[in-house]
Amino acid sequence: MIVIVDYGMGNLFSIQSAIRYLGAESIITSDRNIISTADRIILPGVGSFYRAMEHLHTTDLVKVLRESVIYGKIPILGICLGMQLMGLSSTEDGFREGLGLVDCLIERFDVQKSEGLKIPHxxxxxxxxxxxxxxxxxxxAQVDFYFTHSYRMKYTEQPYGVGICFHGEPFIAAFEKEHICGTQFHPEKSQTNxxxxxxxxxxxx
Amino acid sequence: MVKKRLIFTLLYNDGGFMLSRNFRLQRAGNIEWLKTNYDFKNIAFTIDELIILDVSRNERNIKRFCDHIKLIGEECFIPISAGGGITSPEHAKAILNSGADKLVVNSALYNKQDFIRELVSIYGSQCIIGSVDVKKQKNDFEIYIDNGSVKIELPLSEHIEHIISLGIGEIYINSMDKDGTGHGYMFDLLIKLNNITNVPIIIAGGAGNWHHLIDGLQHDIVDAVATANLFNFIGNGFPNARTQLLNSEINLAQWESKGFIELKNSLKRHVSS
Structure with missing residues (x-):
């Protein structure tokens, strides 16, 4: 079963509709047992990193997500804020540690570098x-996706595949580290791409 | 660089989808008509964003409107903005929980400004589109609220400056004179918007063919062009318009629209094979 993790942040309906269009079923849940036995996990999210991590802690999902992905090797796709949560930490609304599934930091767009560019992106x-x-x-090799965000995963060279987007500076728009994937953009809002x-x-x- | 956008606006009134001319409404059909007879997905698969506005002239039924957002969103894989008479946080939340990504506000920008600030603080600027309806009057523009029925006594530039200071993330500016005419956009408006650099601008009202869309997008200040006319781009009108825009080197996103047919239920075939 494809599990869409519900921790009270974000647009779950659109992701489920997109998966249904493709002919697969998914379940929206915060149940730890269902998550730990999933075939695939989708971690969505819109809003503040700090609040999202707080929700994941209060719903007791941090441990089950880490164990399912690291030891259970369940493939995971983080979308938008869900992707950022998989990083080491963010400075949005104050420093906060993430799930630590990839070695990346999340910070606000460097405004100086993005001079003349609009933030949010x-x-x-x-x-x-x-x-x-x-x-x-x-x-x-170059493909268009829909973004909406003010913080971004800082670009550093990685041993695994990353998708790079440029907004005043390069940033990580997608990554694929074995079975651990994330997209800053919204695949459910990006037409056939x-x-x-x-x-x-x-x-x- | 962020792409320019082609937007379709659906006007919803009491369970039906409407044609509007100078803000006078005429019913075209219900959701079944839109999906089946009108084949809305032909449009949904060729635009960058969808806006759904509840322009009901009688009392609005929020739940019913939200049910319509859900039905449209089931097969629409682009950002959806929705609004019309949003006056409470619960109303806003109901719309976002129905699959909308952004909220469109208009009258509340004038008469419920604390509420707008509240929406911005809960959902962020990128979630709020400020809509402004205008009529040309000599060398300036008059602003109207409440579905174009009430004139407010403020100069346009002052109103725009003010709504930006409230924290809205985009401006949707609609010419009531051009609305539904198909005579092209009201470009005189752009002079009034010239000094806005940090908020994306969507222009609406008047697009009748793809030349008008190009005329709009060729202005640096214009980030997106919208049309609400159900019949000016009927059939393959939108797919053709998009091709023309790309051929004219307008910086639009690209995707394979034919892919929608192959992708539908493709995982079912994968599982059964």
Whole structure:
């Protein structure tokens, strides 16, 4: 079963609709037993990193998510804030540690570097994939996705595949570290480009 | 660089979808008509964003409107903005829980400003679109609220400056004179918006063909063009318009629209094979 984690933050309905369009069923839940026995986990989220981590702690989901992904090797896709939560930490609304599934930091866009650019970064923008990737299978090397965010995963060179987007500076728009995936953009809001990526996550992992 | 956008606006009134001309409404059909006869997905698969406005002239039924947002959103994989008469946090929440990503506010920008500040603080600027309806009057524009029925006594530039200071994330500016005419956008408006640099601008009212869409998007200040006319881009009108815009080197997002047919239920085939 594909599990969409419900911890009280974000637009779960759209992700479920996109998966249903592709012909698969998913379940929206915060039940730890269902999450730990999932075939695939989708971690969505819109809003503040600090509050989201607080919700994950109060609903007791931090441990089950880490164990299911690290030891259970359950494939996971974090979307938007859900992707950021998989990093080491964020400075949004004060420093807060994330799930620590990837070695990345989340900070606000560097305003000086993004001079003349609008923050939040909202709209379709182009992502360039650095490595061959199961998640991006069948998509062009440069592909457009829908973004809406003010904080971003800082770009540092990674041993695994990352998708890079440029908004005043390069930032990590997607990553694929074995079975651990994340997208800063919304695949469920990116027409066929996003639907194909979601299909890849369900089919190729 | 963030792409420019092509937006379709659906006007909803008491269970039906409407044509509007100078803000006078005419019913085109219900949700079944929209999905089946009108084949709305042809449009949904070729635009960058969808806006759904509850322009009901009688009392609004929020739950019923939200049910319509859900039905449209089931097969619409782009950001959806919705609004019309939003006056309470519960109303806003109901809309967002129905699959909308952003809220459109209009009259409340004038008469419920603390509420707008509250929405901005809960959901962030990127979630709030400020909509402004205007009529040309000599060398300036008059602002109207409440579905274009009440004129407010403020100069346009002052109102715009003020709503930006409330924290809205985008401006949707609609010409009531051009609304539904198909005669092209009201470009005189852009002079009034010239000094706005940090908030994206969506222009609406008057687009009748793809040339008008290009005319709009060619202005640096215009981030998105919207049309609410159900019949000006009927059939393959939108797919063709998008192709023309891309050929004219307008910086729009690209995707394979034919892919929708292949992708539908493709995982079912994968599982059964």
């Amino acid at each position: 909202v709209g379709f923008d182009t992502v360039t994939m650095t490595h061959k990737s199961r998640l991006f299978d069948g998509l062009d 996003g639907l194909l990526l979601l299909k890849n996550f369900i089919k190729n992992f």
